[in-house]
Amino acid sequence: MSVETVKCMTPSQVKDMFLYVGDKVMESKPLLTRIDSAIGDGDHGIGMSVGFTKAEENLRANEFTTVNDVFKTVGMSMISSMGGASGIIFGTMFVGGIKGLEPKDSLDLPLLAGIFEKALEAIKLRGKADLGDKTMIDAFQPAVEALKESAAERKSLVEGIRNAESAALQGVESSKDYIAKFGRAKSLGERAIGHQDAGATTVSIIFRAMKESLERPGNE
Amino acid sequence: MKKIINNPSHVVQEAIEGFMFAYSDSMTKVENVNGIIRKDLQDKVAVITGGGSGHEPLFLGFVGDGLADGAAIGNVFAAPTPNTVQEVAKAVDCGKGVLFVYGNYAGDVLNFDMAAELLEFDDIQTKTVLVADDVASAPADRKGDRRGIAGDVFVLKIAGAASGKGLSLDEVARVTQKAADQTFSIGVATSPGTIPGETEPPFVLGDDEIELGMGIHGEPGLKRTKLMKADELTDELVDKLLEESNIQASDEAAVYVNGLGSTTLLELLIVNRRVAQLLKKKGIQIYDMDVNSYCTTQEMGGFSISLLKLDDELKELYDAPASSPYYNKAQKSREGVK
Numbered sequence: 001m002s003v004e005t006v007k008c009m010t011p012s013q014v015k016d017m018f019l020y021v022g023d024k025v026m027e028s029k030p031l032l033t034r035i036d037s038a039i040g041d042g043d044h045g046i047g048m049s050v051g052f053t054k055a056e057e058n059l060r061a062n063e064f065t066t067v068n069d070v071f072k073t074v075g076m077s078m079i080s081s082m083g084g085a086s087g088i089i090f091g092t093m094f095v096g097g098i099k100g101l102e103p104k105d106s107l108d109l110p111l112l113a114g115i116f117e118k119a120l121e122a123i124k125l126r127g128k129a130d131l132g133d134k135t136m137i138d139a140f141q142p143a144v145e146a147l148k149e150s151a152a153e154r155k156s157l158v159e160g161i162r163n164a165e166s167a168a169l170q171g172v173e174s175s176k177d178y179i180a181k182f183g184r185a186k187s188l189g190e191r192a193i194g195h196q197d198a199g200a201t202t203v204s205i206i207f208r209a210m211k212e213s214l215e216r217p218g219n220e
Numbered sequence: 221m222k223k224i225i226n227n228p229s230h231v232v233q234e235a236i237e238g239f240m241f242a243y244s245d246s247m248t249k250v251e252n253v254n255g256i257i258r259k260d261l262q263d264k265v266a267v268i269t270g271g272g273s274g275h276e277p278l279f280l281g282f283v284g285d286g287l288a289d290g291a292a293i294g295n296v297f298a299a300p301t302p303n304t305v306q307e308v309a310k311a312v313d314c315g316k317g318v319l320f321v322y323g324n325y326a327g328d329v330l331n332f333d334m335a336a337e338l339l340e341f342d343d344i345q346t347k348t349v350l351v352a353d354d355v356a357s358a359p360a361d362r363k364g365d366r367r368g369i370a371g372d373v374f375v376l377k378i379a380g381a382a383s384g385k386g387l388s389l390d391e392v393a394r395v396t397q398k399a400a401d402q403t404f405s406i407g408v409a410t411s412p413g414t415i416p417g418e419t420e421p422p423f424v425l426g427d428d429e430i431e432l433g434m435g436i437h438g439e440p441g442l443k444r445t446k447l448m449k450a451d452e453l454t455d456e457l458v459d460k461l462l463e464e465s466n467i468q469a470s471d472e473a474a475v476y477v478n479g480l481g482s483t484t485l486l487e488l489l490i491v492n493r494r495v496a497q498l499l500k501k502k503g504i505q506i507y508d509m510d511v512n513s514y515c516t517t518q519e520m521g522g523f524s525i526s527l528l529k530l531d532d533e534l535k536e537l538y539d540a541p542a543s544s545p546y547y548n549k550a551q552k553s554r555e556g557v558k
Contacts, residue, residue: 005345017511032314033418033420037420039421041297041422041437041438042418042420042422042438042441043297043298043422046295046296046415047295048417049299050229050295057303078302079303080301080302080303081293081301081336082301083272083294083295083298083299083300083301083304083306083327083331084272084295084297084298084299084327084331085299085326085327085330086327087298087299087301087327087331088327088330088331088334089330105286126330126334127326127330130316146256156329182326182437183326184435184437184438185440186356186365187435187440187441188358188440191440196381
C-alpha cells in the first residue's frame with residue numbers, strides 16, 4: 001500500500017513515528033534555543049531535548065500493544081523529566097487526549113484528530129491560555145482543526161498530517177503578531193511582536209517530523 | 221563561558237550529591253527524585269519550597285530548622301516536575317498538611333498545582349503561597365502577575381517560623397500570605413549569567429549598560445540605562461520600591477540586599493549603606509538588615525533590594541531562630557538598626 005492511501009498505523013509504527021519525532025526535535029535544539037532566547041529565557045530547546053530523550057528511553061524499553069500506551073509513555077516521560085511549563089504542557093499534548101479512551105490497537109486519522117482535540121482542551125484548561133496568547137496553542141489549535149477537517153473529508157492519514165503541518169506553520173507565523181500572555185515574554189509587551197513563539201515552533205516541528213516519518217521509505 | 225561542570229545534563233544531580241556529602245548529618249535525599257528534606261522532621265505543618273536550579277543557595281539551602289522542611293529541585297531554571305514535588309510532600313507530611321511556598325512563575329505554578337492534585341489521592345492536604353515580590357515585573361493593579369525573586373527568603377522565614385509554632389495549615393498559610401503581601405523587591409542586572417553547558421549568555425548587556433528591574437532569569441525590566449554610581453543607582457531603586465510598596469515613614473521593615481552571583485560583598489555593602497541612609501532619611505524604622513547572596517543566577521552581575529513590612533505578628537515570627545546550611549538567624553531581641 002502506498003503511503004498516500006495508508007489509513008492506519010499499528011502501535012509499533014506509532015512508536016517508531018514518535019522516536020523519529022524525538023530525533024527531529026532534539027536536532028532542532030539550537031534553533032529552538034535561538035528563538036526562545038529572543039523573547040523567552042532560552043531554555044525551551046534544552047527542556048524539549050530532556051523530555052524526548054526520556055521518551056526515547058522509555059519507548060525503546062517497551063513493546064506496545066495499544067496506541068494509548070505509546071501516547072501515555074511519550075507524555076509521562078515529558079511530565080516526569082522536564083519540569084518547567086513546557087514539561088506539563090507538552091506532556092499534556094500526549095496524555096491529555098487518551099484519558100478515558102478505550103484501548104486502541106490502531107491509529108487512524110479520526111482517532112488522531114480526536115486524541116489531539118481532547119489534548120488541546122486539556123492544555124487550555126491547565127495552562128489557562130487561548131489562541132493568540134503567543135503560546136504553543138497558536139500552532140496546535142490550527143493543526144487540530146486541520147486534522148478534524150481532513151478526517152471529515154475522509155483524507156488519508158498522511159494527507160491529514162500534511163494539512164496539520166501546514167496549519168501549524170501558519171500558526172507559527174501568526175504567533176509573530178501576538179503579544180505574549182505567559183512566560184518571560186509577557187513582560188516584553190509589544191517588544192515581543194515580530195518574534196515567533198518557541199513552543200508553537202516545536203509543535204510545527206513535531207507535525208513536520210510526523211509527516212516525514214510517514215513518508216519515509218519502508219512505510220510504503 | 222568557563223564553567224566547572226562535567227556533563228551539562230548531570231549538573232543538578234551532581235550538585236545534590238555534593239550537597240548530601242556535606243550535609244547528610246541534617247538532610248535526607250528523597251529517593252528517585254531531586255528532592256531534599258530535613259532529617260529531624262517535626263509533628264507540624266510541613267513547608268515545602270522549590271524551583272529551578274541555578275539560583276543556589278535557593279532552594280535546597282533553605283531547608284532547615286525554622287525554614288522549609290523540604291525542597292523540590294528542578295532542572296536549571298526550570299520548575300521541578302510534579303512527581304518531584306509529590307514525593308517531597310509525601311516524605312515530609314505528618315498528617316497536618318503541607319504549605320507550598322515558591323516564586324510566581326508559570327512553570328512552577330503548573331507543576332506545583334499538578335502535584336497538589338496528585339497529593340489529593342494520597343490524602344495530603346496542601347495550600348500554596350506564591351511569592352510575587354518583584355515590583356518591576358508588573359504594575360500594582362496586576363500584582364498577581366509579578367514574579368518572585370529574593371523575597372522568597374523573607375516569606376520562607378515567616379512560613380518556617382509559623383509552622384514551627386504549631387499553627388494549623390490555614391493559619392500558617394494566612395500569616396505566610398501576609399508576609400508575601402508585605403514583601404517588595406526590585407533588582408538590577410549589570411551582566412548576564414550563564415546556563416551551564418550553553419555557549420551563549422541568555423541576554424546581552426553592553427559593557428557600560430545596566431537594566432533596572434531585570435528578573436533573575438534575565439526577564440526584561442523597567443529600563444536599560446548607563447551604569448551609574450552605587451548611590452545614584454540605589455536611590456533610583458529604593459525610590460521605585462517605596463513608590464510601589466505601602467511602606468511609609470514610621471513603618472518598620474526588614475531589609476535584604478541580595479547579590480545575583482558575581483557582584484561582590486564589597487559592592488553589596490556599599491549598596492546597603494545607601495539603603496540604610498535613605499530609609500532613615502524617610503523615617504522608616506529598619507528592624508534588621510541582611511546582606512548576602514541567597515537568590516543568584518549563575519554569576520549574573522547585579523543585586524536586588526527586598527523590604528518586608530513588619531507588624532507585631534510578623535516581627536515575632538521574623539525573630540524566631542532559623543538555621544540551615546546557608547541561612548542562619550539567632551534569636552535576639554532587637555531595638556532596630558541604629
